[in-house]
Amino acid sequence: MDITIQAASGAIAVTGFADGPPVKAGPAIADFLSGTHLYGAILTALYDRERTGLGRLVEVAMIEAMFPTLASSLGMLHSNRDNPLGRTGNRHSGLAVSPYNVYACQDGWFAIICNSGEHWANLCAAMGRPELTADPRFARNSDRVQNMAATDAAVEAWAGGLTRREIFEATGAHRVPSAPVRELTEVLDNAHMRGRGMIEQIDHPSLGHIAVPGSPMRYHGTLQAPATPSAALGQDNVQVYGELLGLGAEEVEVLQREGVI
Amino acid sequence: MDITIQAASGAIAVTGFADGPPVKAGPAIADFLSGTHLYGAILTALYDRERTGLGRLVEVAMIEAMFPTLASSLGMLHSNRDNPLGRTGNRHSGLAVSPYNVYACQDGWFAIICNSGEHWANLCAAMGRPELTADPRFARNSDRVQNMAATDAAVEAWAGGLTRREIFEATGAHRVPSAPVRELTEVLDNAHMRGRGMIEQIDHPSLGHIAVPGSPMRYHGTLQAPATPSAALGQDNVQVYGELLGLGAEEVEVLQREGVI
Numbered sequence: 001m002d003i004t005i006q007a008a009s010g011a012i013a014v015t016g017f018a019d020g021p022p023v024k025a026g027p028a029i030a031d032f033l034s035g036t037h038l039y040g041a042i043l044t045a046l047y048d049r050e051r052t053g054l055g056r057l058v059e060v061a062m063i064e065a066m067f068p069t070l071a072s073s074l075g076m077l078h079s080n081r082d083n084p085l086g087r088t089g090n091r092h093s094g095l096a097v098s099p100y101n102v103y104a105c106q107d108g109w110f111a112i113i114c115n116s117g118e119h120w121a122n123l124c125a126a127m128g129r130p131e132l133t134a135d136p137r138f139a140r141n142s143d144r145v146q147n148m149a150a151t152d153a154a155v156e157a158w159a160g161g162l163t164r165r166e167i168f169e170a171t172g173a174h175r176v177p178s179a180p181v182r183e184l185t186e187v188l189d190n191a192h193m194r195g196r197g198m199i200e201q202i203d204h205p206s207l208g209h210i211a212v213p214g215s216p217m218r219y220h221g222t223l224q225a226p227a228t229p230s231a232a233l234g235q236d237n238v239q240v241y242g243e244l245l246g247l248g249a250e251e252v253e254v255l256q257r258e259g260v261i
Numbered sequence: 262m263d264i265t266i267q268a269a270s271g272a273i274a275v276t277g278f279a280d281g282p283p284v285k286a287g288p289a290i291a292d293f294l295s296g297t298h299l300y301g302a303i304l305t306a307l308y309d310r311e312r313t314g315l316g317r318l319v320e321v322a323m324i325e326a327m328f329p330t331l332a333s334s335l336g337m338l339h340s341n342r343d344n345p346l347g348r349t350g351n352r353h354s355g356l357a358v359s360p361y362n363v364y365a366c367q368d369g370w371f372a373i374i375c376n377s378g379e380h381w382a383n384l385c386a387a388m389g390r391p392e393l394t395a396d397p398r399f400a401r402n403s404d405r406v407q408n409m410a411a412t413d414a415a416v417e418a419w420a421g422g423l424t425r426r427e428i429f430e431a432t433g434a435h436r437v438p439s440a441p442v443r444e445l446t447e448v449l450d451n452a453h454m455r456g457r458g459m460i461e462q463i464d465h466p467s468l469g470h471i472a473v474p475g476s477p478m479r480y481h482g483t484l485q486a487p488a489t490p491s492a493a494l495g496q497d498n499v500q501v502y503g504e505l506l507g508l509g510a511e512e513v514e515v516l517q518r519e520g521v522i
Contacts, residue, residue, distance in 0.1 A: 003351075003361060004440035007372035010448040012351075012363060014287030015276070022370055022442050024351045024363060025286035026275030027330035033290070036297040036326075041478040043304035048480075050311040057481040064459045064477035065297075069288035070445065071474075077445050078471060086445050090264075090273075090285045100264060102273060102285060109283055111268035179265035181283050184331065184338050184347050187271040198325045210339060213332075216325035217302040219309075220318040 001062065005030035009066035014073045017089040033069065034062040072096065091148070098144040098151045099123065102181060103159040109181035110159055110167045119176055120144070126174035127158040197224055204229040237261050262323070266291035270327035275334045278350040294330065295323040333357065352409070359405040359412045360384065363442060364420040370442035371420055371428045380437055381405070387435035388419040458485055465490040498522050 006012045006024050016023035041058040049055050072094035073086045088095055090102035090111075099120070100113045114120045117140070124132045132138055132154060137147040144151040159167055164180040171178040182190075188211055193199045198214045212227045234256075241247045241261065255261045267273045267285050277284035302319040310316050333355035334347045349356055351363035351372075360381070361374045375381045378401070385393045393399055393415060398408040405412040420428055425441040432439040443451075449472055454460045459475045473488045495517075502508045502522065516522045 001374070001438055003353075003363070003372045003374050004438055007363065007370075007442045008440040008448075010443050010445045011286070011288045012370070012372070012442045013444050016284060016287075020281075021351075021365075022363065023277060023284055024372075025272070025288070025290065026277075026334055026348065026354050027272045027286070027290065027327065028333060028354070029286065029288065029290045029294070029330055032330045033294060033297065036294065036301055037477050040297055040301040040304055041480070043301055043308055044478065045480060047304055047308045047311065050308065056483075059479040059481065060477050061457070061459075064454070064457070064475075066288065067448070067454070067459060067477070068474045069290055069293045070448075072289060073287055073445055074449065074472075077449065078468070087287065090282075092264075093287050093289070102264070102268065102283065104282075109268075109273070111264045111273070111285075113262070113264050177262060177265055179269040181268045181273045182271050183274050184271045184334055187269075187328070187331075188335065188338065193325070193328070196322070196325070198322075198328060207339070211335075213329045214325075216298050216321055216328070217305065218320040219302070219306060220320065222317075 002028040002031045005034075005062040005066060009063045010070055010073070011066055014070065014086040014088075014093060016087045018087050020087070022087065029069075030062055030066050033065045034060055037065045091152075095148070096145060097141065098148045099155050101152050101155070103152075103156050105159045105167055106161065106163045108164050108183075110164055110178065111181060112155060112159075112171065112176060112178045114141075114144075115177065117141070122174040123155070123171070123176045126170040126176055127155070129154070129158070200227040202227050202229060205232070234261065263289040263292045266295075266323040266327060270324045271331055271334070272327055275331065275347040275349075275354060277348045279348050281348070283348065290330075291323055291327050294326045295321055298326045352413075356409070357406060358402065359409045360416050362413055362416070364413075364417050366420045366428060367422065367424045369425050369444075371425050371439065372442060373416060373420075373428075373432065373437060373439045375402075375405075376438065378402070383435040384416070384432070384437045387431040387437055388416070390415070390419070461488040463488050463490060466493070495522065 003024055006029065009030065011029065012022045012024050015025055038060040041060055045056040045058050072092060075096065076086060076094040092100040097113065097115065102109050102111050112123065114123055121133050124130050136143065137150055138144050168178065168180060187193065188199065198216070199211050200214055201209060201211055204210050214224050214227065237256065238252060241252045241255065242249065264285055267290065270291065272290065273283045273285050276286055299321040302321055306317040306319050333353060336357065337347060337355040353361040358374065358376065363370050363372050373384065375384055382394050385391050397404065398411055399405050429439065429441060448454065449460065459477070460472050461475055462470060462472055465471050475485050475488065498517065499513060502513045502516065503510065
């Protein structure tokens with residue numbers, strides 16, 4: 001149901017460019033935000049039960065799990081109720097920070113964000129244009145927001161001539177928050193993701209040698225449970241009906257023969 | 262840092278249209294997915310501590326919190342490694358379900374998804390075109406995926422002549438999963454969101470009468486904590502330094518006078 005919740009929550013309306021159609025986020029954000037909220041709510045109730053001895057019904061509405069993520073867009077709405085569209089492309093969703101954008105470069109795209117004056121000064125140094133920090137159009141973040149097109153143009157003029165690697169070397173050396181826009185294949189093959197066990201390679205009976213995700217939640221002192229292929233339909237019947245529910249081997253066989261399980 | 266994690270995780274690469282640039286999701290999905298994962302991890306460790314008496318360091322990497330949300334795009338990558346771009350616009354991120362899209366209509370856009378043959382039959386009935394269910398191009402989901410352009414065209418031809426309300430009345434009556442693409446103002450003023458307390462109206466000392474989010478996690482038997490304005494800088498100094506840390510009134514005054522707090 002991800003797309004319907006993205007639509008009803010306002011997430012689709014604020015994704016995309018002002019002169020283009022509304023766009024669904026590619027990742028299944030509504031599905032996963034709902035699931036992680038529910039996991040947190042369940043654990044909270046279990047923790048509460050340890051202290052009080054009482055269980056509790058917990059509830060997470062998908063649309064409500066999405067709502068807080070729209071904070072920047074809602075902030076812009078508050079300050080400018082006449083601009084209900086709210087699609088800002090790759091710029092900050094509240095148009096409140098600059099530079100904040102995805103810039104075209106020689107071999108793709110590159111994201112840069114300056115959350116402080118120091119970031120901006122560092123970016124100017126990285127771009128080899130320290131004089132920009134003295135330009136009144138770019139002095140404070142509020143000035144850069146006021147002159148967002150000129151600010152973005154200055155960054156784009158620099159980034160456009162470089163590769164993602166060259167940009168990252170410069171921004172990394174000058175401590176500017178930034179990242180390449182990675183294609184999926186790059187993410188999937190990323191040595192760091194694999195080294196940390198976030199992406200595991202397993203042998204699946206029907207799909208072959210495939211990559212599957214680990215868990216983003218890490219508990220020091222406990223190893224991640226190794227990834228296993230999802231079970232085929234009925235694969236665990238004997239264990240579930242026989243061992244867990246205590247049915248005899250014949251009873252399980254009858255259920256299987258009669259197509260009940 | 263939301264935009265950098267969206268970039269590095271692959272989320273930006275798979276958002277947008279195949280013939281357009283990569284697009285950042287408007288909502289701050291990386292920020293919030295990381296936070297909710299961390300909340301769940303902390304509660305898990307607290308629950309574990311109740312049983313074992315031992316605390317634990319927990320860890321969530323933002324990029325890892327994003328990765329599992331790309332499952333549909335990764336599925337497509339697995340079946341077609343030659344299509345690394347992976348931007349499918351408002352269609353299913355794995356191009357594995359049809360109809361699944363955002364359709365233009367008279368007064369905006371409307372999201373429709375058919376997860377089963379029953380959904381599709383119901384949509385055909387809602388559109389007043391029951392004969393489509395007998396069309397071999399649209400028989401099974403795999404057929405509709407194969408003929409996605411024709412499938413979308415059939416839905417679009419119907420939706421394009423109607424308003425969001427008219428579409429929703431038809432899809433609702435026929436039990437087809439669907440939702441209007443709501444503008445932010447509609448979400449903010451939504452009676453259901455307000456009735457459930459997900460959006461609360463508070464009086465803020467500097468911002469005035471503003472709407473703020475409640476919590477998506479509901480625990481039956483416990484009322485939501487009422488929303489309050491965020492505290493001004495230093496507002497709680499006396500309580501924190503005096504009451505919680507036990508400093509005397511004079512000591513707090515000295516710290517304030519000397520600009521320490």
